[in-house]
Amino acid sequence: MNSQQNRTSREPRRRQRKPDHSADTEEEDMPPRAMSTSLDSIQIHPRTPKTPRSQSRHAWSSEEGAADEVEMSLLQGDERREFADGLSVEEEQDYLSQPLKRPLSARDKRAIALLIILYLIQGFPLGLAMGSIPFILRDHLSYSELGTFSIAGWPYSLKLFWSPIVDSVFLPSLGRRKSWIIPMQLIIGTIMLGIAYNAEELMSNPGEHLYLLTMAFTSLVVFSATQDIAVDGWALTLLSEESLSYASTCQTIGLSTGSLLSHTVFLALNSEAFAQKWGIPRLTLSTYLKFCASFSFLVTIWLLFVKEDKELSGEDVSIKSVYTTMWTICKLRHIQILLLVHFFAKIGFQANDAVTQLKMVEKGLGKEDLAVAVLIDFPFQIFGGWLAGRLSRGPKPLNAWIYAYWPRLGLALVATLLVYWFPRPPISTAFFLLLIVQNVTQNFAGTIQFGGISAFHTRISDPVVGGTYMTLLNTFANMGGTWPKYFVLKGVDLFSVATCQIGDDLSVKATECVSEHGKAACTNLGGTCVTEQDGYYVVSAICLVLGFLSVVFYMIPTARKLQAMPISKWRVYG
Template sequence: MSATRNRSPSEDPPSLRHRSNNANLVVEHHTGQIDMSPLQPLHKKAVSSSLDSIRIAPRVPAGSYSDLEDVELSLLSAEERTSAGRNLQDGDVHSSASGAKTTAMSSRDKKAMSLLIILYLIQGIPLGLALGSVPFILREHLSYSQLGVFALSNYPYSLKLLWSPIVDSTFLPSIGRRKSWIIPMQLIIGSLMLYIASNVGRLMENPADNIYELTFVFTSLVLFSATQDIAVDGWALTLLSQENLSYASTCQTIGLNTGFFASFTVFLALNSEAFAEKWGIPRLELSTYLRFCSLLCFGVTFWLTFFETEGSESLDESEMTVSSVYKTIWNICKLKHVQALIVMHFFAKIGFQANEAVTSLKMIEKGLGREDLAIVVLIDFPFQILGGWFAAKWSSGDKPLRPWIWAFWPRLAFAFLSTLIVYWFPTPPLSYGFFTYLIIHTVLQGLASTIQFVGISAFHTRISDPLIGGTYMTLLNTFTNLGGTWPKYFVLKGVDFFSEAYCEVKEAHSELLVKASECVSERGKEVCLDIDGKCITEHDGYYYVSAICMSFGVLFLVFYIIPTARKLQALPVYRWRISPE
C-alpha cells in the first residue's frame, strides 16, 4: 500500500492554496510545494526507512536548483515571516475542519501496531543487554578502560546510515521488501543469543581474558539488531494507514523500551542474589534468560514467515539503486546548514556524557545494590512515557528546538548533582530518605532527557524531505546517536587515566606502600586483597572527567548551540531540500 496518494503537479491550480489532514500539512505554491511532516508523539528514534513509493513534485523556491548549494544560515525576512504565519494560520483552519472527520482506528491498524510493538521489542532485548545489564555485570571484573573497549559494541546502532541504503534497495520480491531483511536478521539474533548462552560460563567467568571476544559478539548482536530496525522502520510506513502513520513512533517507543528494560532493569533485579534471597525466588541466570529470549525471537520469526503477508509497494527502479541513495546522502551533507546541524549534534552530548556513562557504575562501586538500581530505573520508566507525551505537545509548534535548548540546563545541572551524590554517597545500608531522593533525581533527570529527545526528533521530522524517503531522517538521527556514543569510550578511558590508586600492605612493625595502577580495576583490588593489602584511591578520575565534560558542555551550549539552533529553526523548510537528479 502506498504511503500516500500519488498526485501529479498538473493537478495543482496556479493560485496559492492549502490542504491539511491528520497526517500532514502541505502548503502549495505555483513555484513548488513545502511538505511539513507530522510531529510524532512518543518518538524514541525517528522512522528511518525509505518512502520511495511517494511521488511528490520537487519542492524548491523560485529559481534554479543550483541556488540551493549557496544557502547560508540566514533568518527569514520580515515579509517571509508574515507570509508564512498567515499561510499556517489558514492551514490550521482547514486542519480543524478535516480533524472533525476523523474516524476510530481500524482493526487493520490495531493489528499493525501490535506487530510493530513485537518487532521493536525483539530489537530492544539485545540492546538492553549490550548497553545496559552486561556492562554492570562486567564492572565487577573489569577496569573502566576495559569497559571502554566493550562500549565499542554500541557503535553499530549509531552508524546504521552506512548500510541502510542497501537494506532499503536490495530485497527478494517473492518474500517482501522488509521481510527479506527482518526474517534473516531475527534468525541471526536468536542464534547469537543461543551462542552466548552456551558459552556464558567461559566468557563471564574471566571476562578480562575474553574482552575482545565479548566485544565482538555483542557488537555483532547490536549490528544485526540495527539492521532489523532499518527494515522495521520502513515497514511501519506501509503497515499503518496514512492517517495513523504518526503512531509508528509510539509503537517504537513502547516496544523498544519494553525490550530494553526487560533486559536491563528486570533482568538485573532477578539476577541479583540479594533480590532472589529477599523475595525467596530462584536467581535468574544470564544463560537462562538468553535461551528464553532466543526462543521468543525464533517463535515470532516463524509466525512472521508463514502467517504475516507484506503488501506490495510501487517502486521506481531508477530511484532504488544503492548508488543513487548514497549520492543523495552526500548532497544533503553538502548543505551548509546541515553541516552546522551535524557539528552541533556531534558535540552536544559531551556535557553530560560522564554522568550517563560512569555515574551509575560509581554508585554501585560505592555500595548501591544492582537490584536497588533496577528499582529506581523501573519507577522511572512510566514517567518517561508520560514525559514523552507532554514533550511532544510542547514541541508541536513552529519552534520544536525550544524545549531541546531549554532542557540542556537541567541536564547539565543534574550531571553536577550526580557528581556530588557520588562524592557524598552514604555508607550502606541506604536510608529511605536518600533512596527516595535518588528516585526523584533519576525521574527528573530522565524527563529532561526525554524532552530533549522528543524536541530534536520533532525538528528532524519537520525538515526531512519525503521526496527522498527516510534517507534524510536516517542521516540526522545517525549524527544524533553518534554524538552520544563516540565520547563514551574516551570518558571511560579518562576515568582510569586520571585515577591514582595505591595498594597499602601492612607488616608487623612497618608499612610497605606499593604503587599499583591495577588497583583501579576490580581485579586489581582483588589482587591487593589477596596479599593482605588495602587499595587507597588518592585521585578518582571520575571527578576530573566529569568536570571537563560539564565545562565543555556549558561553553559549547552558550557559544555555539543556542545561536546556531535558533538560526536553523528559523530557516524555511524549503531551504533544507536538495535538488533532484
C-alpha cells in the first residue's frame, strides 16, 4: 500500500520534468541526455556496445525497433518501479531504462564459452608466475629474493600504459580484437616452449638464474596482459547488453581454472611424494609448459575461424586520441576516487595472500596436501563467480564487493593464527579440515569481491574506448594486490631475527636462515637455525590494522557513494 502511494506521488514530478536547453547549469560538461517521449514508460537507452554513438542521440529509426522497446519497457513495469523505490531520481531513471533480465540467448552462451577459454589461457602463465614457481623457488631462495621474482607479476597491473595502442591499432581484415589476441597467444606459446627446453637448468640452481627467470616470466605476463586488454574490450561487444555482468563471471571462471591448473594441480603432480603415493609419473615443469604451449596454439588456430563482429564502425580513433581520452577519464573526479580505492583496497589481505601458504609449507604442510585443499576449493570458486554475476546484476553491483569485505578481512586474521598454532607434522585430520574450511571461505569471499568489482567496471565503462576504460580500472584493481607484495616479502626478512647456533658457545646472526637453502648451509657447518622473531607476524599485524582502519573510515563509505552515481556521469562520450 505504501509503495503504491509512493509511486503515485512521484508520477506527477516525473511527467513534469522537461529538458531545458537554455539553462546554464553545472551539467554543461555532461554528455547529451537521451531523448524521451511523452510516454513515461518508454526510454531511449544510452549507447551500448551494440549501439553506435549516432544512434544514442536519436529515437529508433524503425517501427519494429520501437515496438520491441515498448514491449520490453512496459513488461512488468509495476515490479520494476516498486524495486526502484528509495533510489535517487537519476539512479531510478538509469535503472528503469535498463532492459529486463531475460534467459541467455544462444549467441551469449557461445560468447561466454569463448571468453572463458581466452581467460583460461591467461591463467596458465599467471598461475605459474604468481603461484607455483614461488613455491618451487622457496626451497632455494629467501623471502627477499622471492620479492625480486614477484616483480614478474607487475606488468599485469601496468597494462594501462599500452592499452590505447591495443584499442587503436588493428588489421580490419582480421578484426580489432583478434589482431592482438592471435599474435599474443602465439608469442605466449613460443616463450613457454623456450622455458620448457631450459627448465631443468634454470630450476636446478635458481639463485644463479634469478634475474633470467624473472625476465622470462615477466615477458610471459606482459604478453598475457596484452591479450587481456583485447579480451576485456571484446567482451563488451561479444555479450548482449543485458548479459554484460557475465563478463566478470567468464573472467573469474577462466582465470581461476587456468591458475588452478598452473598452481595447485601442477604443484601436486610435480611433487615426488604425491607421485609415489598414487603411483603415477611425476609431472615436470618442462612437460607442463609444453602442454600449455600446445593448448595456446590450438586455441589460436580455432580463433582464425571465429568471426569477429565489426564494432563501432566509423568510430576508429588514433593512438593519440585514445591516450587523450584516457587522460580525460582520469581527470574525472569520481574516477580519481575509485582509482585511489583500488590502490589501497587490498592492504589488509596482503600478508595473507603473499606469505601464509608459503609459511604453512615451511612448517610442514605438504605441497600435495595444499593441492588437495585448493582442489576442494575450486568448485566453490566457480560457484562464487556465478553467484557474483547474479548478485551484481541491477543498479548496485558493488554490494557484493562491500558485503564480502568483512569476512575476507576476518579470515586473514584467522589464517595468521593458524600459522602461529600450526602443529608439528604429521597434521591431524581435524586441523587439516580446519585449513580447508578457512581456505574455501576466504577464497569464496575473494571471488565474490572480484566478481562484484568487475561487474561494476563493466557497467560504467564507455564502449567507445572499452578496452582502455576497462583496463584503466582493472589496472588499479590489480595493482592494489601487486605493489604491496614486494614490500611484504621484503618485510618478512627485515623483521625476522634468526641465528645459526653452532655448538653450545657460538651463535651467529644469519639472515640466510629464513630460507631452506640457508638452513641447509647452517646445517653443513654443524649448526642449527634458530628463529627468534618471525617477521611474518609483524607484517601481518601491520597489514590487518591498516586494512581495518581503511575499511571503516574510507573504503566502504566511498564505495557506496560511487555506486549511487548515475551511469551517465561515468561516460566520456554521449
